[in-house]
Amino acid sequence: MRKRDDSLGALEHIVMLAVMRLGSQAYGMTVRREIESATGRDVSIGAVYATLVRLESKGFVKSYAGEPTAERGGRAKRYFSMTADGKGALRNTHEIILKMGAGLKGLGSN
Amino acid sequence: MRGRTLQALTWILSRLVPESEREPLVGDLMEEYALRANVASPAAALKWYLQQICASVPPLLWARLTRAAWISTLGVALLAYIAVGVVEFAVNRAISISPASGAYTFNPLALVIMFPIVVLIGYCAERFRRRAAIVLGAMMLLVVTLMMSLTTENMPAWFRVAYFFVGPVAAILGSTLRSKHISR
Numbered sequence: 057m058r059k060r061d062d063s064l065g066a067l068e069h070i071v072m073l074a075v076m077r078l079g080s081q082a083y084g085m086t087v088r089r090e091i092e093s094a095t096g097r098d099v100s101i102g103a104v105y106a107t108l109v110r111l112e113s114k115g116f117v118k119s120y121a122g123e124p125t126a127e128r129g130g131r132a133k134r135y136f137s138m139t140a141d142g143k144g145a146l147r148n149t150h151e152i153i154l155k156m157g158a159g160l161k162g163l164g165s166n
Numbered sequence: 167m168r169g170r171t172l173q174a175l176t177w178i179l180s181r182l183v184p185e186s187e188r189e190p191l192v193g194d195l196m197e198e199y200a201l202r203a204n205v206a207s208p209a210a211a212l213k214w215y216l217q218q219i220c221a222s223v224p225p226l227l228w229a230r231l232t233r234a235a236w237i238s239t240l241g242v243a244l245l246a247y248i249a250v251g252v253v254e255f256a257v258n259r260a261i262s263i264s265p266a267s268g269a270y271t272f273n274p275l276a277l278v279i280m281f282p283i284v285v286l287i288g289y290c291a292e293r294f295r296r297r298a299a300i301v302l303g304a305m306m307l308l309v310v311t312l313m314m315s316l317t318t319e320n321m322p323a324w325f326r327v328a329y330f331f332v333g334p335v336a337a338i339l340g341s342t343l344r345s346k347h348i349s350r
Binding site for chain 1: 179182183184186187189190191192193194195196197198200201218221222223224225226228229233
């Protein structure tokens with residue numbers, strides 16, 4: 057029998073962490089900004105949305121519509137929050153990274 | 167003019183996400199554009215907006231293609247069909263220039279050689295996409311049926327029957343072997 061895919065790709069992992077850090081304020085553009093300010097990595101809004109949609113189809117995040125605002129041309133925000141499965145997947149990915157990094161020398165900062 | 171170009175580019179971008187995400191995506195872009203135009207300058211904000219649209223197309227396009235599972239299955243089956251065609255051409259060519267085999271037309275050797283190759287291609291196709299080998303078999307059946315009904319060549323009955331079954335049966339066998347390999 058095939059095992060359920062609960063692994064996270066590199067960008068999925070980063071987006072999940074950003075959603076977690078932002079809490080109730082996680083929507084497309086804030087997730088993009090959070091990644092940019094925390095990592096210095098310039099991620100496009102399209103890459104963030106593609107990842108969020110994929111995470112939602114995997115059941116790792118859920119979304120709900122926010123209120124429309126004037127500065128958005130009357131368009132509503134879409135907020136994202138992590139599900140229990142998402143938290144589990146994030147924990148698994150962290151454990152894998154910690155296990156793989158355990159005992160490794162030469163990874164410290166210069 | 168510039169406004170219309172931006173509107174058109176934004177519209178194209180919004181078509182690449184599911185309907186539920188269109189409004190939020192465009193709203194997010196507008197919100198950040200307004201913020202940057204206030205903090206920096208409208209020109210810098212416009213540059214950022216255009217960069218975002220250009221950088222967003224490849225990941226959204228890829229996500230859209232991979233979401234449509236039947237398109238990928240059809241794509242893999244089509245690539246497998248092309249691979250079968252190329253190999254079949256090479257095999258027929260090799261047989262035709264071999265002095266021992268004589269004329270390649272209606273040569274059973276071609277079918278014997280092609281059978282395991284199609285099984286292998288079907289197996290590989292199934293590895294990439296589930297049911298791709300079945301679609302490959304169906305495509306081969308369709309093309310052979312069309313060829314048989316349109317050809318004016320006087321084909322022996324045995325070759326007609328063998329040609330009709332060899333490709334599809336081999337592709338389905340490839341699919342079955344892959345399924346058995348996974349379940350083991």
